[in-house]
Amino acid sequence: MTWQSPIAPGISWYQASVGDRPEYPALDGSVSADVAIIGGGYTGLQAAFNLSRLGASVVLIEGSRFGDGASGRNGGQLGTGQRAWPTELEAELGYERSKALFDLAENAKHYLLDFAEQHGIDIDYIPGQMNVAHKRGWEKDYRHDAEVMATRYGYPHVSFMDREETGQRVGSTRFHYGVRDTGTGHIHPLKLLVGLARVAASAGAKIHEMTPASAIRQAGGKTVIDTPRGTITADRVLIATNAYIGNLEPVTAAHVMPIRSFIGATVPLDKFPDVLPGSEAVADSRFVVRYFRKTRDGRLLFGGREAYTSDSPRDISSHIRRQIAEIYPSLASVEMTHAWGGSVGITMPRKPFAREVLPGVTSLAGYSGHGVMLSNYSGKMYADMVAGNASELDILKDLKIPPFPGGGRLRKPLLFLALTWYALRDRF
Numbered sequence: 001m002t003w004q005s006p007i008a009p010g011i012s013w014y015q016a017s018v019g020d021r022p023e024y025p026a027l028d029g030s031v032s033a034d035v036a037i038i039g040g041g042y043t044g045l046q047a048a049f050n051l052s053r054l055g056a057s058v059v060l061i062e063g064s065r066f067g068d069g070a071s072g073r074n075g076g077q078l079g080t081g082q083r084a085w086p087t088e089l090e091a092e093l094g095y096e097r098s099k100a101l102f103d104l105a106e107n108a109k110h111y112l113l114d115f116a117e118q119h120g121i122d123i124d125y126i127p128g129q130m131n132v133a134h135k136r137g138w139e140k141d142y143r144h145d146a147e148v149m150a151t152r153y154g155y156p157h158v159s160f161m162d163r164e165e166t167g168q169r170v171g172s173t174r175f176h177y178g179v180r181d182t183g184t185g186h187i188h189p190l191k192l193l194v195g196l197a198r199v200a201a202s203a204g205a206k207i208h209e210m211t212p213a214s215a216i217r218q219a220g221g222k223t224v225i226d227t228p229r230g231t232i233t234a235d236r237v238l239i240a241t242n243a244y245i246g247n248l249e250p251v252t253a254a255h256v257m258p259i260r261s262f263i264g265a266t267v268p269l270d271k272f273p274d275v276l277p278g279s280e281a282v283a284d285s286r287f288v289v290r291y292f293r294k295t296r297d298g299r300l301l302f303g304g305r306e307a308y309t310s311d312s313p314r315d316i317s318s319h320i321r322r323q324i325a326e327i328y329p330s331l332a333s334v335e336m337t338h339a340w341g342g343s344v345g346i347t348m349p350r351k352p353f354a355r356e357v358l359p360g361v362t363s364l365a366g367y368s369g370h371g372v373m374l375s376n377y378s379g380k381m382y383a384d385m386v387a388g389n390a391s392e393l394d395i396l397k398d399l400k401i402p403p404f405p406g407g408g409r410l411r412k413p414l415l416f417l418a419l420t421w422y423a424l425r426d427r428f
């Protein structure tokens, strides 16, 4: 029977196309380790792999199955740099810190692609990504951003696209102009995750599915994690639960908020050769970003709809199909084969959250929709930090991430109001 994630709605096309997805046993009994990791997405599994490789004993627990969190269900776009453009970060943080964040993201991109290649994980990598404008009025900024990236940031792979080029490459007249990035691309996220779990286990990490942590306690200089059928006692703990933190740990929960995002997959579009003829990925300029791309077998994967409450829409497909038709009228009645959702962890300033939340307990989360490459690399940076090697994690730790206002009770309603306002603004 097809596995239905208990933490996210819908069966993804990724699940249907990933092939062999081995199961790992739940933790049964009490154990100790140098490092315990809670959460088996890219962050947690990369930390487990790298720590094991460096000689640490590691136990990782995943509350559901590997791939049920964002890492197995996302849009697959790697992007470049951080969520904000370098020009925005430079205005806020100055050139040096902005450049350090840019370089960190480039290292993250290369790390991910090299990791997949070295371990023989076929992640369906397709090069090319475009950021396109759904409104007029920002053309100067787009041109400037492309130029600054090429000159001040030493990244020559971006170019400005006028209306004609944008239309031809996207296969739609809906966007006014854009920036094309040939130095990045998109992947099959679940293939990466399944391969990563295999590689982490082979490196010696003890990895367990269906083992939710219910509490984190500190006793006798160690940290103890409670699970249904045993405890883990460790010198260090990594919380890698991202948007799914729930009530497990209050500092992370105050700084990282879940937003639900939904994706639909069409049948292969052999009859529509004009739709993304170069199979590049696209992200538009809305606050509630529409992101789409072609898969290796020619389907359109389209993400856009968001929800700020925990309810799941009953019919994800129809809504996504309407959004597809706004961009591609010829696909108004296209057959959708899969539709699913997942939770993105966002922070107030849309920058990653990296903090020691208790002695020896680090939390990494809040990549704000830009985590495919950053979460993989964050797991690696954490392992380097624990091993005492040079680590770039301090660059993320130094970022100022304030908590969401409103305290435990009001946080979610306030966020709902703010985001609904921004979503409304996208329409004008």
Ligand SMILES: Cc1cc2nc3c(=O)[nH]c(=O)nc-3n(C[C@H](O)[C@H](O)[C@H](O)COP(=O)(O)OP(=O)(O)OC[C@H]3O[C@@H](n4cnc5c(N)ncnc54)[C@H](O)[C@@H]3O)c2cc1C
Binding pocket: 007, 038, 039, 040, 041, 042, 043, 044, 061, 062, 063, 064, 065, 066, 067, 068, 069, 070, 071, 072, 073, 074, 075, 076, 077, 078, 079, 211, 212, 213, 214, 240, 241, 242, 243, 244, 245, 248, 261, 262, 263, 291, 303, 341, 342, 343, 344, 345, 364, 365, 367, 368, 369, 370, 371, 372, 373, 375
């Ligand atoms: C629909 C969608 C589209 C996205 N598109 C993109 C994109 O195109 N590009 C991009 O860069 N980013 C994208 N993202 C974001 C990206 O997927 C994430 O930033 C990244 O996968 C985060 O990885 P992670 O390991 O930190 O978290 P996750 O992959 O979410 O893993 C956290 C894990 O922790 C587990 N967990 C939670 N609580 C417990 C507990 N108490 N005990 C044990 N385990 C627990 C969860 O079950 C989950 O598996 C998207 C996200 C979504 C949902």
